[in-house]
Amino acid sequence: MTATAARATPPVTGRETVPFADCEIVPAAREAAVRVMASGWVTTGPEVLAFESEFAARVNAPHAVAVASCTAALELALRSLQLSPGEPVLTSSNTFCGAVHAIVHAGLRPVLVDVDPVTGMPTEATTRAAARSCGGPAAMVVTHWAGDPADVVALAAAAGLTLDRVVEDAAHALGSKHRGLAVGEGVTACFSFYATKNLPLGEGGMVTTRDGARAEWIRSARLHGMSADAWRRYLPGGRWRYDVAQEGFKANMTDLQAAIGREQLRCLDVWQRRREEIAARYDDRLRALDGVVLPHRPDRRDSRHAWHLYPVQLLPGAGPGRDDVADALAHRGIGTSVHFIPVHHLTWLRDVVDVAPGGLPGADELFARVLSLPMYPRLTDRQVDVVCDALEACLTRSTTTGLSP
Numbered sequence: 001m002t003a004t005a006a007r008a009t010p011p012v013t014g015r016e017t018v019p020f021a022d023c024e025i026v027p028a029a030r031e032a033a034v035r036v037m038a039s040g041w042v043t044t045g046p047e048v049l050a051f052e053s054e055f056a057a058r059v060n061a062p063h064a065v066a067v068a069s070c071t072a073a074l075e076l077a078l079r080s081l082q083l084s085p086g087e088p089v090l091t092s093s094n095t096f097c098g099a100v101h102a103i104v105h106a107g108l109r110p111v112l113v114d115v116d117p118v119t120g121m122p123t124e125a126t127t128r129a130a131a132r133s134c135g136g137p138a139a140m141v142v143t144h145w146a147g148d149p150a151d152v153v154a155l156a157a158a159a160g161l162t163l164d165r166v167v168e169d170a171a172h173a174l175g176s177k178h179r180g181l182a183v184g185e186g187v188t189a190c191f192s193f194y195a196t197k198n199l200p201l202g203e204g205g206m207v208t209t210r211d212g213a214r215a216e217w218i219r220s221a222r223l224h225g226m227s228a229d230a231w232r233r234y235l236p237g238g239r240w241r242y243d244v245a246q247e248g249f250k251a252n253m254t255d256l257q258a259a260i261g262r263e264q265l266r267c268l269d270v271w272q273r274r275r276e277e278i279a280a281r282y283d284d285r286l287r288a289l290d291g292v293v294l295p296h297r298p299d300r301r302d303s304r305h306a307w308h309l310y311p312v313q314l315l316p317g318a319g320p321g322r323d324d325v326a327d328a329l330a331h332r333g334i335g336t337s338v339h340f341i342p343v344h345h346l347t348w349l350r351d352v353v354d355v356a357p358g359g360l361p362g363a364d365e366l367f368a369r370v371l372s373l374p375m376y377p378r379l380t381d382r383q384v385d386v387v388c389d390a391l392e393a394c395l396t397r398s399t400t401t402g403l404s405p
């Protein structure tokens, strides 16, 4: 079963619509889900163990622990550091709200780092400035935005942290590589299997780590802090006695999710190659468009962009603004999104981080310009062309006829 075989060509009925996102669950994964449901054991069990070892092998990580979401993965990874309540943790200002909630839920204090509007990620200089502003952070979350691999080693040095105090938010970065190393080979990284991510299961997350003790702490914490293998107690031959030797949470992955994940994982290489083809087609079509800046990507052959997103930037003054372009594309049936609304633009979080909109020039500038175009393996070449034609029409016709289609 190849990843794209199930793709039916949509009928041409007038204008083709292009949704922003897609969630492909391959037939083998649906069959695996049915098999697990019929097995009599649907929660954490042998499928989770198998998914963990297959995932670990995929990203060259010695340990992988499956959890309920990437948000849970980030919280548990931060808690495993055993920091004191309220200690400062650096995070990109251009990230998903859940990643900041994870810091708050771990009892720590998020400190926003401004981003370079070109890369959408913190630089060594902005990281150094944020580290100084909080009197030295206790830890840092590094986000590989869009799938473009961040330089974790350089950013850790800029923050004055050792690598064991860095948690990578790899929600976009399954398939990314930095200088020959897969994202996931680092000390600690957190992945998402949310419905729109590169390995969609619906919901789910994974922590990979080089640190065996940390893996064991998270493995127990994800299931109430119960002693090792407590999940087996209701299986035939299982024992009822267990201990709770550490603080626990409810963040385990089910066998139903893991069985789907194992089959989806077999498609990942094919899917990643298709994402690269789509990015190359967008590049070819959009490179010549005035006022459109292509997404940043690594300039080294031993690094790799995972193309979770294809975020272009629309330069001010070159045509209509980003919001008008997004509306005009929506009117033509083309979905787009913005990654991200910066953390300090969100009502509740802005009070938590104590930064007002306008307070981080790089993130504020990027937010005004950035637009994510559809990017998923089942996107056809024709759909990419439809998106590019529509974007070109928006940008070139706007001056004479306005933006209406």
Ligand SMILES: *Cc1c(COP(=O)(O)O)cnc(C)c1O
Pocket (backbone or CB within 6 Å): 068, 069, 070, 071, 072, 095, 096, 098, 099, 143, 169, 171, 172, 191, 192, 193, 194, 204, 205
């Ligand atoms: C999706 C996402 C998350 C959260 O993932 P969940 O699995 O939905 O909890 C965290 N960080 C980033 C950057 C994301 O895009």
